[in-house]
Amino acid sequence: MIARVLTSGLIAGLVAGLAVAALQHFTTTPLILAAEVYETAQHAHDAADAGPVFSGIGRTAATSVATIAVSIGYALILLAAMLFSGDAITPRRAALWGACAFAATGLATALGLAPQLPGMAETELAARQIWWIATAVSTGAGLFALLRFDSAAAKIVGVALIIAPQFFAPQPAAPESTAPAELAAHFAASSLAVQAISWALAGALVGLVWKFMSREQEA
């Protein structure tokens, strides 16, 4: 069982990750590179603000490796969630779990901390990471309560879990940015689309590979 879980997660994550990495290369990465030009121009005199270590094909490769790692992680998390909740693992159901995971880790977190380009005003990193994780977990639990339980109490708790974290999002003192607003808006939209596709693809593929491997094992 463990071998089947790990193999499914690995294969699905690898394929999903490669597709998402290609998507990033044409959507989000060009916007990040453009924002870095503005950021560098603004801080040209600041020697401490060193540029990125990787460039060109090395940077593309590094980004792809990280994206594949995230996608394998997403696939394994979705498999774990479906196994814990005793769900049948099918491509459609896994993609729906992925859609809910996107709502928790993408939409809910973006409400408080919009996807950021380099050079935008930010607060302390640790506080943002803690809020991000707490919001993702709370929203995920809230969605589970809303969708899985019929009692009115569960629905109320679910809604409360989804709304509550939004009151505590860390906000910078002033909304400053070296990147133009048009670029930032385009990036926020692209980032959300890429995240949605990452989760949905990781889910659909892990469901597909799982189904295929289960059939192999039974045959």
Next chain:
Amino acid sequence: MNANSSVNSAALAPSRLEALKAAAVALILGLGLVWLAGFAYPESVHDTAHDTRHALSFPCH
């Protein structure tokens, strides 16, 4: 439902127990990978994952 599952946990079917074990392993590995790529502090990890962190809106600096 929670009360039921804790009462029955001693008598879980072997296949269910195996599924839960596999789920726990998958969850730990999955969260570990997302943590490494999305949140970990070491400079080399941050630099490698920089564009991915921004693109998938993990908090980054």
